[in-house]
Every structure is written in structure tokens, then in C-alpha cells.
Amino acid sequence: xxxxxxxxxxxxxxxxxxxxxxxxxxxxxxxxxxxxxxxxxxxxxxxxxxxxxxxxxxxxxxxxxxxxxxxxxxxxxxxxxxxxxxxxxxxxxxxxxxxxxxxxxxxxxxxxxxxxxxxxxxxxxxxxxxxxxxxxxxxxxxxxxxxxxxxxxxxxxxxxxxxxxxxxxxxxxxxxxxxxxxxxxxxxxxxxxxxxxxxxxxxxxxxxxxxxxxxxxxxxxxxxxxxxxxxxxxxxxxxxxxxxxxxxxxxxxxxxxxxxxxxxxxxxxxxxxxxxxxxxxxxxxxxxxxxxxxxxxxxxxxxxxxxxxxxxxxxxxxxxxxxxxxxxxxxxxxxxxxxxxxxxxxxxxxxxxxxxxxxxxxxxxxxxxxxxxxxxxxxxxxxxxxxxxxxxxxxxxxxxxxxxxxxxxxxxxxxxxxxxxxxxxxxxxxxxxxxxxxxxxxxxxxxxxxxxxxxxxxxxxxxxxxxxxxxxxxxxxxxxxxxxxxxxxxxxxxxxxxxxxxxxxxxxxxxxxxxxxxxxxxxxxxxxxxxxxxxxxxxxxxxxxxxxxxxxxxxxxxxxxxxxxxxxxxxxxxxxxxxxxxxxxxxxxxxxxxxxxxxxxxxxxxxxxxxxxxxxxxxxxxxxxxxxxxxxxxxxxxxxxxxxxxxxxxxxxxxxxxxxxxxxxxxxxxxxxxxxxxxxxxxxxxxxxxxxxxxxxxxxxxxxxxxxxxxxxxxxxxxx
Numbered sequence: 001x002x003x004x005x006x007x008x009x010x011x012x013x014x015x016x017x018x019x020x021x022x023x024x025x026x027x028x029x030x031x032x033x034x035x036x037x038x039x040x041x042x043x044x045x046x047x048x049x050x051x052x053x054x055x056x057x058x059x060x061x062x063x064x065x066x067x068x069x070x071x072x073x074x075x076x077x078x079x080x081x082x083x084x085x086x087x088x089x090x091x092x093x094x095x096x097x098x099x100x101x102x103x104x105x106x107x108x109x110x111x112x113x114x115x116x117x118x119x120x121x122x123x124x125x126x127x128x129x130x131x132x133x134x135x136x137x138x139x140x141x142x143x144x145x146x147x148x149x150x151x152x153x154x155x156x157x158x159x160x161x162x163x164x165x166x167x168x169x170x171x172x173x174x175x176x177x178x179x180x181x182x183x184x185x186x187x188x189x190x191x192x193x194x195x196x197x198x199x200x201x202x203x204x205x206x207x208x209x210x211x212x213x214x215x216x217x218x219x220x221x222x223x224x225x226x227x228x229x230x231x232x233x234x235x236x237x238x239x240x241x242x243x244x245x246x247x248x249x250x251x252x253x254x255x256x257x258x259x260x261x262x263x264x265x266x267x268x269x270x271x272x273x274x275x276x277x278x279x280x281x282x283x284x285x286x287x288x289x290x291x292x293x294x295x296x297x298x299x300x301x302x303x304x305x306x307x308x309x310x311x312x313x314x315x316x317x318x319x320x321x322x323x324x325x326x327x328x329x330x331x332x333x334x335x336x337x338x339x340x341x342x343x344x345x346x347x348x349x350x351x352x353x354x355x356x357x358x359x360x361x362x363x364x365x366x367x368x369x370x371x372x373x374x375x376x377x378x379x380x381x382x383x384x385x386x387x388x389x390x391x392x393x394x395x396x397x398x399x400x401x402x403x404x405x406x407x408x409x410x411x412x413x414x415x416x417x418x419x420x421x422x423x424x425x426x427x428x429x430x431x432x433x434x435x436x437x438x439x440x441x442x443x444x445x446x447x448x449x450x451x452x453x454x455x456x457x458x459x460x461x462x463x464x465x466x467x468x469x470x471x472x473x474x475x476x477x478x479x480x481x482x483x484x485x486x487x488x489x490x491x492x493x494x495x496x497x498x499x500x501x502x503x504x505x506x507x508x509x510x511x512x513x514x515x516x517x518x519x520x521x522x523x524x525x526x527x528x529x530x531x532x533x534x535x536x537x538x539x540x541x542x543x544x545x546x547x548x549x550x551x552x553x554x555x556x557x558x559x560x561x562x563x564x565x566x567x568x569x570x571x572x573x574x575x576x577x578x579x580x581x582x583x584x585x586x587x588x589x590x591x592x593x594x595x596x597x598x599x600x601x602x603x604x605x606x607x608x609x610x611x612x613x614x615x616x617x618x619x620x621x622x623x624x625x626x627x628x629x630x631x632x633x634x635x636x637x638x639x640x641x642x643x644x645x646x647x648x649x650x651x652x653x654x655x656x657x658x659x660x661x662x663x664x665x666x667x668x669x670x671x672x673x674x675x676x677x678x679x680x681x682x683x684x685x686x687x688x689x690x691x692x693x694x695x696x697x698x699x700x701x702x703x704x705x706x707x708x709x710x711x712x713x714x715x716x717x718x719x720x
Contacts, residue, residue: 014190014205014662016170021227021314023220025324026346028394032320037351040398042301043259044120044353049300052107056298059103060096063468067095067461074457075428083428090421097414098468105472108294112479117293117359120253120260124360128245129252131168133231135311140218142176142211144238146189147631149173152241155624157197159244162619168251170230171199175207176218180703183207184645187662188655209664209707215307216323216339227314231255237308240267243362243620250311250357261316261352262344265363266292267309270613270621272367273601276374276594278609279503280367285611286490286500290476292358301353302400307340309363313352317343320350326390330530331383337531338384341408342391345401349394362620364613370543370595371510372551375517380531382412382521415518422580426565429573473500489612499608509583509590513555516584543595545588552587559584645706646690646715656716663709677704677711684714693718 026032046052071091075084111117118124137156141149153171160166173190177183190205197203208218219235227233232254234247242265250263266288269281296303321343326333336342344354368374385408392402477500480487490496525531563581566574574581583590593599603609613621642648649656667674680701687693693715697705705711 014658016201016204016226016229019226019229021223021318023223023227023318023322025322026320028324028391031396032346032350034351035319037259039351039396042351042353044257044355045301046119049298052298052300056100056103056107059106060099063099063102064092064096067099067465068092070457070461070464071095074461081428083424083431087421087424087428090417090424094414094417094421095465097410098465102468102471104294104298105290105475106294107297108290108292109475109479111293111297112290113482115359117289117296118357120263120355120357121256122249122253122357122360128163128165128248131165131248131251132255133168134229135169135232135234135247135251136222136226136230136314137169137171137234137236138174138219138222139172139236139238139240140174140176140215141186141238142215143179143182144177146182146186147635149186149238150189150193151624151627151631152236152239154193154197154627155241155620156236156244156247157199157203158623159242159620160247161197161244163244163248165244165248166202169202171203172222172226173203173205174218174222175205176211176214177207178211178699178703180645180699180706181643183703183706184648184655184659185643187659188641188648188652191655191658205662207662209703213323213335214337216336216343220322223314223318227318230314232311233314233317234311235308237365239366240309241270241364241620241624242309243618246360246362247311249360253357254311254313257353259351259353260313260355261320261347261350262303262305262310262312262354264303264305264310264354264356265360266356266358267306267363267365268361268611268613269367270364270611272369273597274369274595275506275600275603276371277367277369278600278603279506279594281611282499282503282609283507284367285486285613286480286496287473287476289358290472290479292356296356296358299354299356299400301355302348302398303344303354303356304404305340305344305354309365316347316350316352320347320352326387329528331525331528332387332390336384336391337387338381338408341385341388341404345391345394345397345404348398348401349396362618364621369597371513371517371591372543372548372595375514375521378518379521379524382518383525383531385409385412386522386525412518412522415515416522418515419519422577426562426569426573426577429569430565470504473504485616486612489610489615491607491610491615495607495610499610502603502608506590506594508579509586510594512559512580512583513552513587513590516555516558543592545592548592548595549588552591555584555587559587644694645702646694649706649712650690650716650720656712659706660709660712663707663712666709674704676700677708680705681708681711681714684711684718687718689719690715691720 041049068088068091072084072088075081075087137153137160139149139153153173157166157171160169173186175183175186177186186207187205190203194200194203206222208221211217213220219233223233232251234242234251236242246265250265254260254263268288269277269284272278272281323336323339323342323346325335328334348354368377385405388405388409392405477497480490480496481493487493487496490499559581562577562584563574566577566581600609604614617625642651649659676698680697683696683701684693684705687696694702705715
């Protein structure tokens with residue numbers, strides 16, 4: 001798209017008139033005010049929801065109990081040992097985790113075959129309902145490439161426009177950007193977008209000078225300033241793309257059911273080019289619907305929120321989802337990092353229904369391009385989920401909402417538990433190898449006591465565990481065979497089967513690396529280290545083997561030490577652990593291989609790891625692709641507008657005036673003093689030219705003077 005254009009009218013209205021809506025932090029230790037709404041059951045709760053939950057948890061408990069019985073035969077049937085008891089406890093926790101996922105997948109399989117995953121009066125096809133109220137489309141952004149962000153936002157806008165109901169929506173680009181150069185590029189891209197679509201009066205831009213409480217604070221500030229003007233808000237991420245028809249159907253469902261606070265869609269990962277990203281999008285498209293249908297099947301009106309691609313009732317959000325700061329310092333104290341789970345739990349606590357509708361497609365996002373990028377994001381998610389431990393005792397919270405938080409915590413705690421389980425197995429083998437007991441003991445008996453693991457029983461338990469672990473993939477394959485469109489889009493049954501095997505093998509090799517990455521993240525959080533807030537990398541730039549080796553050598557060394565220990569204890573143990581050892585030993589080439597765009601695109605040309613959305617893209621993705629093509633063409637023009645903020649404003653008077661019109665109010669006497677602004681102004685006054693000023697100013701000082709009318713005057717008056 002032509003977001004780099006330099007010509008547009010300088011209209012001052014970056015924002016609409018204020019429409020304040022009260023939103024206060026919730027008291028987690030006292031019962032909420034539900035304003036007369038029932039707590040349980042809710043009007044939109046499925047009638048047989050209790051039976052679904054009984055099936056999921058009952059199946060998981062029975063499978064876990066049987067697994068405990070069998071693992072006890074392996075380690076403790078001939079005598080109780082300390083290590084045997086530890087392994088039994090670890091297996092019980094890990095087994096329940098796997099069994100719960102399996103049982104949920106069974107429910108998802110039934111829902112998929114019955115074409116469920118909707119409810120609430122939503123239909124997959126047919127005429128679109130007519131909307132009655134206004135909805136705000138909110139796209140928060142933080143130091144993202146503005147032209148890339150506008151690709152998705154423009155596609156959403158045009159898709160809604162095609163429904164004929166564009167007048168029911170306003171669009172907000174909500175910036176928390178701290179990089180001053182990116183900030184000015186955002187303003188330029190916003191103004192160009194607004195001019196191209198004739199969006200004055202319904203497309204708005206706001207940047208916060210201070211990123212209080214990060215994304216949650218960004219959305220909360222919007223609610224308090226503009227929320228009263230909108231019945232619903234559609235929350236997005238900077239990489240989100242959503243079909244206009246899907247949006248209209250979900251917003252209409254919200255309008256028809258006064259008791260619903262949030263409806264979450266199922267975002268499908270698209271646009272992957274590296275091998276890692278393509279594996280992520282393949283797994284998400286093939287296994288994702290099964291998993292999503294499963295959790296929607298038994299969550300019912302106690303669903304969860306994933307932070308984006310969801311429609312929220314603004315009044316419900318303002319009334320119940322104000323987040324307090326937790327006592328103590330980060331990583332466990334301070335503002336709530338993974339806010340989405342908590343916001344959903346608080347709205348449900350307040351008597352609002354939270355639903356997920358995985359039966360409709362048309363909601364999309366992107367995947368990080370490499371294992372390294374996922375690890376960076378995962379570290380922040382890990383901290384946010386572990387922080388939820390302080391929220392489990394929130395008064396009045398629904399037990400299913402607590403289970404969401406426990407599952408989120410478990411998704412990271414399981415990694416160190418798997419590692420501990422693995423190490424305990426080695427210790428037991430080591431004990432059996434070096435310990436020489438008296439087989440008949442001090443008592444007379446005809447049967448000796450063999451202090452070793454029963455290999456036959458161990459093999460049986462291993463096979464059973466792997467069957468339960470891999471069963472969801474088999475169920476997803478069967479469900480894909482029934483869905484002819486998805487099957488054809490994935491290259492047919494044979495290519496789909498090969499792709500599942502390929503993804504399973506590579507994913508299995510990556511798993512021990514991911515286990516150690518998550519374990520180190522958990523340990524660092526327990527040691528009190530905060531994750532910070534980094535912008536998400538969405539590009540698939542090449543990474544040198546040297547950089548990969550620098551980041552992954554530690555996992556290779558750990559693999560070598562583990563292999564030596566296993567080999568010295570038992571050759572059989574070494575062979576038993578070979579899948580884990582192989583993944584660790586190959587950590588460096590695996591990380592490099594999966595980050596490769598060439599490998600990913602080669603597999604695509606071979607018809608492997610394909611998804612329907614790339615072989616037969618829907619209209620919304622075609623719009624996004626066309627916008628991206630136009631953007632790339634514009635970026636390859638011989639003359640480009642400056643990327644540096646001062647130069648951009650000095651060379652474009654329209655942009656300068658628009659920027660000036662959006663400045664915050666001047667500081668009032670007695671209010672806080674901005675040290676960065678004071679120092680920045682002095683540095684500008686003492687600079688002889690723009691180049692000299694740029695060398696002196698820090699990023700914080702540069703942003704501060706750009707936010708001040710005196711600073712702007714100095715910037716524009718400096719000689720080149």
C-alpha cells in the first residue's frame with residue numbers, strides 16, 4: 001500500500017471527542033458487584049455442559065490412575081524406594097497433564113465431526129445480520145514496522161467495507177511506541193491510510209507518551225477516554241487479519257445476547273516462510289481446530305481470552321476487567337503481565353459469559369520465524385503465566401477460570417518436571433548399575449528382590465504414554481480426511497500424512513531444546529529476573545550459523561554430558577534416551593535449519609506442510625497480500641521519505657502540522673517535571689545543526705522533544 005506517500009491533508013482530528021467510561025482496578029479479595037446478573041448458570045451456558053466436563057476430567061483421572069498403577073509396577077512393585085516414589089509423583093502430574101489434553105481432544109473430535117464450535121445463533125453462511133450499534137476496531141502497536149501494520153489494518157477495513165456495514169465501525173491505531181523514528185513513521189502511515197480510504201472521522205491514531213501497564217494499560221486508557229461511545233471493541237494484535245463477514249457475525253451475536261462479555265475467535269497462523277514458521281502454521285491449522293473445538297466444547301460460557309482477535313463488550317470490560325497491581329516487585333509483583341487470562345476470568349467472575357467460536361474461519365495471525373524468536377516471546381509469557389499463581393485465590397472466581405490459570409502455569413512448569421523425571425530415571429538406572437544388594441535379604445524367602453526397572457513393564461508404559469500423547473494428531477488427521485476442502489488445500493491425504501510425520505519428527509527433536517529453554521526461563525523467574533518488554537520480530541531475516549552456535553552451544557554441551565552419563569550407566573538406557581539426546585546434540589543445526597526460509601519454501605514447492613489458506617487463500621488474505629505487494633512496490637521507489645523523525649518532519653510541512661496538532665497539552669505548573677524533556681531542550685539549544693543534535697540526544701530525549709511545541713520549534717529552526 002502507498003503508506004510512504006508524502007502528500008496528504010493536514011487535518012487536526014487524530015482522535016474523536018472524548019466519551020469517558022469509568023474503569024477502576026478490581027478488588028481481588030472481595031466479592032465483585034455483579035449488578036444483579038446470575039453467576040451460574042448463565043443464559044448462554046450449554047445445557048449438557050456438566051456432562052462434557054465430567055467426561056473430560058473423568059477420563060483424564062481414570063487414565064492417570066491406570067498410568068500410576070502401571071508405573072508403580074515398573075519402579076515399586078518389589079519394594080518401595082525414595083526415587084521410585086519421586087518418579088511416581090512426577091508421573092502422576094505429567095500423566096494427568098497428557099491425559100487431560102487427550103480427553104479434551106476427544107471432545108474436540110466429536111465437535112468437529114458434528115460441525116460444532118458455534119452456538120449463540122451464529123451461522124457459517126447466509127445473509128449477514130445488520131448491526132445496530134457501533135464497534136471500535138483497536139490495533140495496539142509497540143515499535144512495529146508501521147507499513148507492515150497498515151497492511152493488515154487496511155485489509156480488515158476493506159473487508160468490512162465489502163460487507164456494506166463500514167459505518168458501524170471506527171478504527172483506532174493505539175501506539176505504545178517508544179522509538180521516536182517509528183512514531184513519526186506511524187503518523188505518516190496513518191495519515192496516508194486515512195486519506196486513501198476517505199476515513200476522516202472514523203479512523204484515528206493515538207500514541208501514549210508513557211507505556212503505563214503495557215498493552216493492558218493501553219486498552220484500559222482507551223476505554224476510560226472513549227469507551228462510552230462504543231458498545232463493543234474488537235481487539236487485535238499488530239499482525240492480526242480478520243474477515244469482515246466473520247467480524248459482523250460475531251458482533252451481531254454479541255448484540256443479540258446481553259449477557260455475553262467476550263467472544264474469542266480461533267486465529268489461524270498464516271504467512272510462514274521459514275521452516276519453523278511453516279511448521280507452526282501447519283500444526284496450528286491441522287491440530288489447532290481439534291484443540292480449539294475441544295476446549296470450547298467443555299469450557300462453554302467459561303471460555304478464555306487470548307488477548308487478540310476477539311470481540312469484547314466495552315461495558316463489561318470497563319465494569320469488571322480493571323487490573324490492580326500485585327504486591328511485591330517483578331517478576332511476580334507489579335502490573336499483571338499476561339492480562340488476557342485475568343481479564344476473561346474477572347469478567348466471568350462478574351457474571352458475564354465468555355465464549356469461544358472455533359467453528360468460523362476468517363481470523364488470522366503470524367508466527368515468529370524461528371525458535372529463538374519464540375523463546376524470547378515465551379520468556380515473557382512464562383513470567384506472565386507464573387505470575388497467575390498469585391491470582392488463584394481471587395474471591396468469586398469460577399473454578400474453570402482457575403483451571404485456565406493452572407493450565408497456563410502448567411504449560412511452563414511441565415518442562416522442568418519432564419527434565420526432573422528424565423534425570424530421576426537416570427539416577428534409578430545408575431543405582432541399579434552400581435548397587436549390589438543381597439537379593440534374598442536377611443529373611444528367608446524363595447523369591448529374590450531385584451532392584452532394577454522392569455524393562456517389559458517400562459516398555460508397555462512408554463508405548464501407552466506415547467499413544468495418548470500422539471493420539472490428537474491422529475484424530476486431527478481423521479478430521480481432515482472428512483473436510484474435503486482442507487484436505488485438498490493440504491495437498492491430499494498422502495502429502496498430509498507425510499507432513500504430519502515430518503512435523504512430528506522435527507518437533508520431537510526440537511522438544512528437548514524447548515524443554516531446557518522453558519526450564520531456564522522458569523528458573524530465572526524464580527530467581528527474580530524480569531523479562532522486560534521487547535518488540536516482536538515478525539521478519540524472517542537470515543541468521544548466521546555463528547549467531548546460532550552462540551545461542552545454542554549450551555544445549556549441545558548438556559546433550560553430550562547426558563549422553564556420556566547414559567552410556568556409562570547402560571547401553572540400553574542410552575538407546576532408550578536417544579530421541580532426547582539426538583535433539584540436544586543437534587541443537588545448533590536444528591535451530592539453523594528451522595530458521596531457514598530456503599528450506600521452508602522448498603518444502604512448500606514439494607507440497608509439504610501446506611495449509612488450505614495458502615493453496616486457496618480466502619478473500620481477506622488476498623486483500624492483505626495485495627496490500628503487501630503495493631507496499632513493497634512503494635518501498636522500492638527510487639525516492640523514499642526519510643525514516644529519521646527530525647528529517648521527516650522538516651521535509652514535510654503537512655506531516656509537521658498534523659504532528660503538532662496532536663501534541664499533548666502543555667505542562668501545568670506544579671505537575672511532574674520531565675527530565676528527558678529539559679535535557680533534550682538544552683541539547684537542541686546548544687546544537688549548531690540537526691546532525692549535531694541527533695548525536696547528542698538519547699532516544700528518550702528525542703521522543704520527549706518531539707512531544708513538545710518548543711522542541712518542535714527548535715527542531716525545525718536548526719540548520720541542516
